Amino acid sequence: MKKLAVFALAAACLAAAPFARAEVAVGQPAPDFTLTDTNGRKHSLSSFKGKYVVLEWNNADCPFVVKHYASNNMQTLQKTYTGKGVIWLTINSGAPGKDGVYPAAELNKMTQAKGAAPTAYLLDGDGKVGKAYGAKNTPQMFVITPEGKIAYMGAIDSIRSANKDDVPKATNYVKAALDATMEGKPVATPVSQPYGCSVKY
Amino acid sequence: MTLPLRRLLLALALALVGVVSARAQTHQGLELVQAELVADTTGIAPGRPFTVGLRLRMAKDWHTYWKYAGDFGLPTEIQWDLPAGFKAGTIQWPLPDRQVTGGDIVTFGYDGEVLLMTEITPPANVPGGPVTIQAKASWLVCKESCVPGEADLKITLPVSTGGAELANAELFAKHRAQLPRTFGPAAGFSVSRTIAPKEIVFEFSGLQPGEAKSLDFYPLPPDASVVIGDPIVERSAGSARVRIPLQSESAATDQITGVVAFDRANHRQGWQIPVAAFAPPRVAAAITASAAQTQAPGGSLFYFLCLGFLGGLILNVMPCVLPVLSLKIFSFIQQAGEAPRRVFRLGLTYCAGIFTWFLGLAILLVALRAAGNEVGYAVQFQNPFFIVGLCAVVFVFALNLLGVFEIILPGEMQGKLAGATSREGYGGAYFQGLLVTVLATSCTAPLLGAALGFALSQPGPIVLLMFAAVALGMASPVLLLTARPGWMKYLPRPGAWMVRVKQITGFVLLATVLWLLWIVGQMRGVDAIIWCGALLLGLAIAAWLFGAFVTPVSVPSTRRKALVAIVLILLAVGFVSIHEIAGTEKAAGPISAVSSDPKAIAWENFTPARLDAAVGEGRPVFIDFTADWCVNCKFNERTALETDAVRAALRDRGFLALKGDWTRNDPDITRILKKFQRAGVPLYLVYPAGGGAPQVLPELLTKQIVLDALQAAAPAKTNSQKITLTERPAGAR
Numbered sequence A: 001m002k003k004l005a006v007f008a009l010a011a012a013c014l015a016a017a018p019f020a021r022a023e024v025a026v027g028q029p030a031p032d033f034t035l036t037d038t039n040g041r042k043h044s045l046s047s048f049k050g051k052y053v054v055l056e057w058n059n060a061d062c063p064f065v066v067k068h069y070a071s072n073n074m075q076t077l078q079k080t081y082t083g084k085g086v087i088w089l090t091i092n093s094g095a096p097g098k099d100g101v102y103p104a105a106e107l108n109k110m111t112q113a114k115g116a117a118p119t120a121y122l123l124d125g126d127g128k129v130g131k132a133y134g135a136k137n138t139p140q141m142f143v144i145t146p147e148g149k150i151a152y153m154g155a156i157d158s159i160r161s162a163n164k165d166d167v168p169k170a171t172n173y174v175k176a177a178l179d180a181t182m183e184g185k186p187v188a189t190p191v192s193q194p195y196g197c198s199v200k201y
Numbered sequence B: 001m002t003l004p005l006r007r008l009l010l011a012l013a014l015a016l017v018g019v020v021s022a023r024a025q026t027h028q029g030l031e032l033v034q035a036e037l038v039a040d041t042t043g044i045a046p047g048r049p050f051t052v053g054l055r056l057r058m059a060k061d062w063h064t065y066w067k068y069a070g071d072f073g074l075p076t077e078i079q080w081d082l083p084a085g086f087k088a089g090t091i092q093w094p095l096p097d098r099q100v101t102g103g104d105i106v107t108f109g110y111d112g113e114v115l116l117m118t119e120i121t122p123p124a125n126v127p128g129g130p131v132t133i134q135a136k137a138s139w140l141v142c143k144e145s146c147v148p149g150e151a152d153l154k155i156t157l158p159v160s161t162g163g164a165e166l167a168n169a170e171l172f173a174k175h176r177a178q179l180p181r182t183f184g185p186a187a188g189f190s191v192s193r194t195i196a197p198k199e200i201v202f203e204f205s206g207l208q209p210g211e212a213k214s215l216d217f218y219p220l221p222p223d224a225s226v227v228i229g230d231p232i233v234e235r236s237a238g239s240a241r242v243r244i245p246l247q248s249e250s251a252a253t254d255q256i257t258g259v260v261a262f263d264r265a266n267h268r269q270g271w272q273i274p275v276a277a278f279a280p281p282r283v284a285a286a287i288t289a290s291a292a293q294t295q296a297p298g299g300s301l302f303y304f305l306c307l308g309f310l311g312g313l314i315l316n317v318m319p320c321v322l323p324v325l326s327l328k329i330f331s332f333i334q335q336a337g338e339a340p341r342r343v344f345r346l347g348l349t350y351c352a353g354i355f356t357w358f359l360g361l362a363i364l365l366v367a368l369r370a371a372g373n374e375v376g377y378a379v380q381f382q383n384p385f386f387i388v389g390l391c392a393v394v395f396v397f398a399l400n401l402l403g404v405f406e407i408i409l410p411g412e413m414q415g416k417l418a419g420a421t422s423r424e425g426y427g428g429a430y431f432q433g434l435l436v437t438v439l440a441t442s443c444t445a446p447l448l449g450a451a452l453g454f455a456l457s458q459p460g461p462i463v464l465l466m467f468a469a470v471a472l473g474m475a476s477p478v479l480l481l482t483a484r485p486g487w488m489k490y491l492p493r494p495g496a497w498m499v500r501v502k503q504i505t506g507f508v509l510l511a512t513v514l515w516l517l518w519i520v521g522q523m524r525g526v527d528a529i530i531w532c533g534a535l536l537l538g539l540a541i542a543a544w545l546f547g548a549f550v551t552p553v554s555v556p557s558t559r560r561k562a563l564v565a566i567v568l569i570l571l572a573v574g575f576v577s578i579h580e581i582a583g584t585e586k587a588a589g590p591i592s593a594v595s596s597d598p599k600a601i602a603w604e605n606f607t608p609a610r611l612d613a614a615v616g617e618g619r620p621v622f623i624d625f626t627a628d629w630c631v632n633c634k635f636n637e638r639t640a641l642e643t644d645a646v647r648a649a650l651r652d653r654g655f656l657a658l659k660g661d662w663t664r665n666d667p668d669i670t671r672i673l674k675k676f677q678r679a680g681v682p683l684y685l686v687y688p689a690g691g692g693a694p695q696v697l698p699e700l701l702t703k704q705i706v707l708d709a710l711q712a713a714a715p716a717k718t719n720s721q722k723i724t725l726t727e728r729p730a731g732a733r
Helices: A002-019 A063-070 A073-082 A104-114 A128-132 A164-169 A173-182 B003-017 B169-176 B209-213 B251-255 B281-295 B297-315 B322-335 B340-370 B384-401 B410-418 B426-440 B448-456 B460-483 B485-490 B497-524 B526-549 B556-583 B608-617 B631-641 B644-652 B667-675 B703-713
Strands: A034-037 A042-044 A053-057 A087-092 A120-123 A141-144 A150-154 B022-027 B030-039 B050-058 B063-070 B077-081 B097-101 B105-111 B113-121 B131-142 B146-157 B190-195 B199-205 B216-220 B232-235 B240-245 B257-264 B267-273 B621-626 B656-661 B683-687 B695-697
Touching: A034 A120, A053 A073, A063 A073, A063 A164, A063 B146, A073 A087, A073 A173, A104 A120, A141 A173, A150 A173, B022 B146, B030 B131, B030 B146, B050 B063, B050 B105, B050 B131, B050 B169, B063 B097, B063 B216, B077 B113, B113 B169, B199 B257, B209 B257, B297 B448, B297 B460, B340 B426, B340 B460, B384 B426, B384 B497, B384 B526, B384 B556, B426 B460, B448 B460, B497 B526, B526 B556, B608 B621, B608 B656, B608 B683, B621 B631, B621 B667, B631 B703, B644 B703, B656 B667, B683 B703, B695 B703
Parallel strands: A053 A087, A087 A120, B621 B656
Antiparallel strands: A034 A042, A053 A141, A141 A150, B022 B030, B030 B050, B050 B113, B063 B105, B063 B131, B077 B131, B097 B105, B131 B146, B190 B199, B199 B240, B216 B257, B232 B240, B257 B267, B621 B683, B683 B695
C-alpha cells in the first residue's frame, strides 16, 4: 500500500514536470527552441552551443524599435558582434495579422533596406518562444553564453524613451554584457527592466 | 459689430481669462491625444502657489501612462519653461488603471482623460502684465501599437494681486480626488511587506470586505536596476496579498513600494505607501504582530477573556463609575441586616442587571456591525436621546433616594410601614445593576480596552463571550460579598442614620445628572439642555404627585386621579421635550477641542490627513482621542495632560497635539480605535519624531507617564529630523 502511494506520487511528479515552465533567469540555462527564419531555414538554439547568442525581439512598426534602427544603433551592434562570431537572432513573436507582422519576403526587404545584419530573422507566429522567454516588449534583449546560460536579459539600453537622440547618451546594456562576458568579467547590469511596445501575441 | 472690433474684444476676453493653447496628436488620420494646459486660477497672485494641469484626452481604447508604466509604455513627461523666479513642483499623478493586453502583459495608465497636475510657485514680486507659462509635454499613447506624441503648450494668465479666483474647479476637484494620499496610521488599514529571494509581498489587513474586493496595487520600483514582474493580487474577506515577482537582485529591492487603491464609501481612493513605513524593523514587526493577533484568535482567546474579566473588575473603581459606586455601597450597608439567602439572591439580581446591559450591548453592536457600521463600545453615548433617557432615569433615581416618592409593591407594604428605612426589592437591585453598568460603559478601563477592541474584530459569538467575561468581572466583587454575607459584618449596622446616607447618595446622582446635561448641551446646544431640564421638571412633578397621593394610605379615588394626572403629565412633558430636543440642530464643528486658556495645549482637530502629513514630515505627534461623556478622558486631561510640565514638554519638543473628539460618531476615529484594537476612548498615541510606530499610553494617565513617553518620542527638539521621501519614478530618466 505504502509502495503504491510512493509510486503514485512519483508518477504525478513525472507527469507534472513537462508543464512546469523553466525559469528564465540570469545564470540559468536559456530555454531551447527551434524556429524557421524568413528564408525557410530552421535554427535551434542548441545548435549554437559554444557561441555567444543574442536574442532580439522585434516589431518593425514599434516606435521604440524604430528608435534603435533609425539611429543605426541596432545595425551597428549586429555588425560589430556577428563580426566577432556572435549569433544574432532577431525574433518576431507577433501573431499573424498583428502590427509589425509581414510576409517573409517583405521582412527580408525591410532588413536589407535598413542595413540590418542579424544571423537570422526568426518567425514565432504562435508566440511560443516569446512566451517561454517571458518576452513582453519590443525591443527586448537576451545575451546567452557559449554554455547556453543567460548572461543578460532586459532593455537594450538605459534611457527609456522613443527618442533616437537619446541613443548616444545611454548606456548600452547589451554591448556592456557582451564585452564583459567575452573578457570573462562579471556583467555589471545582468537584468534591467525592458522598455518598448508590447509583443503583439 | 465690425470684425476687427470683435477680434479686439475676443483678445481682451482671452487676456482676462487666460489664453489656453491646446494641441492635438493625429496619427494616420485619427486624433489620438488632445493636450492642453489648464490652471486652477484666473490669475497669478505673487508668491501664492497655484496648480497647472496637463490635460490629456485620449481616443477610445488608447492609453497614456502612469509614472511606472508596467510591462511596456512610458510615463508622460513635462518640461517646464517658466518665467524667471517661477518654480515648478513634480507631477502629481492621479491613480492609474490597470490594463491587460495579450493575456498577461500588464500596464498602468490612463483611459479617456487624465489631468497631470503640477504646483507652480510664482516669486513674491511678479512684474505686471500677463505671464506665459510654457511646457513641452511628451507622452506615449498605445492601443495595440504605440505612438509617441509631444506638444509645446502654453497658458497665459494675468497677474492679479487680489482678484484671482478659482478656475476649472470641477475638473481639478475630479482629478484631485484621484490623487493618492500618503499612507499613514489614519488610513485605517495595516500594511506589511516581506522580501523573499524571488518575490516581494505586500499584505494589507484591517480592510472592509468591499475594500479588499476592489483592491489593486500599482508598484513603484525605485529605479531601473530593480526589475519586477506584474503584481498578482490575492483578495480575501478583510485582507489582500500583493505578490510581485523579483527578477533582479538589487540592493535597492527594499526601496520597492507602491500605491494601493480600493473603493471606500463608493469612491476609489489610493494611498502611496512610503518606504519609511517599512524602514524600522520594529514597525513592521508591530504591524504584522497586531495583524497576526486578529487572524489567529484560537490561542489568545483565553488570554483576552482574562483581560476582559480583569478589565470588568477594574471598571468598578473607574472615575466614570464613581457617582454610582456610592449607590452600591449604600445597598450593601442596607443589606447588612438581611437574611443571608435573600442577600445572595439580591446580589444575583444585581448581577443579572449587569449581564443584561452588557449582553444587550454586545448583541446591538454585532447587529450594527452586521449592518455595516463602524462600531465602538460606547456608541450609545453618541446618541443624544440615549443621554436624555439616561438623564431622566438617574434623576428619577435621585428623587427616589431623596424621599420624594417610594415604590412600594403590595407584598412589601407591611414591611415598609413598619421599618425605619425601605428595604431593597429585587426590581430595585436589578435596576441598580443595569444603571451602574450603563454609566460604566461611558469609559473603558485599563485592560478592558484591549480586550473589547480585540473582541469587536471577531465573529459574533466571541463578542458575546467577551462581554460576558467583562460582565462577570464587574459583577464578581458583589457576587463574592453577597455569597459570603459573613464578610458584611464589618460594614456598619443599619439604622436611622442610613436615611441621611441615602439622601446624600441622591445628591451624588443629581451631580451625575448635571454631567449628563452638559453632554446633551455639547451635542445639541443650550436649547436642548433647557428642554431636557423641562423633561426633568415634569418628572419631578410626576414623582411628587406619586409620592404624595399614591401611597398605601391614600384614598383609592385620590390615588386614581393622581395616577391619571401623572400619566398625562409624563405624556405631555415627554412628548413636547423630546420633540423639541429632536428639533435642535446638531452642534457643528469641534466640540471641546479649543480652549480659551492661552497657556493650554495648542490642540488641533484630528483628521487622518493631518496626522499622515505630520508623520510624513517626521514631526512627533501626540493624539488624545476623547469624548465629552468619557469621564476617564476628562480626568486624564485635567490631571495629566493640561499640566504645566506636559504643556511645556509638548511645546518645547515640537509636538503636534491632535485631539480626536468621539463625542459624536466619527468613522475616522472609530477606524483608528479599531486599528489599535480599542473599542472606545480614551486612546493616547505618541508618534516619535522621524516616523515609526506610535507608543500607546495606558487608559489612566499620570503626568510622569506622559512626560516619559514624550521624552522617548522626541529626545530633543533639534533631533526631530525631517524625512523627505524622494519620489523617483522608475520609468523616468
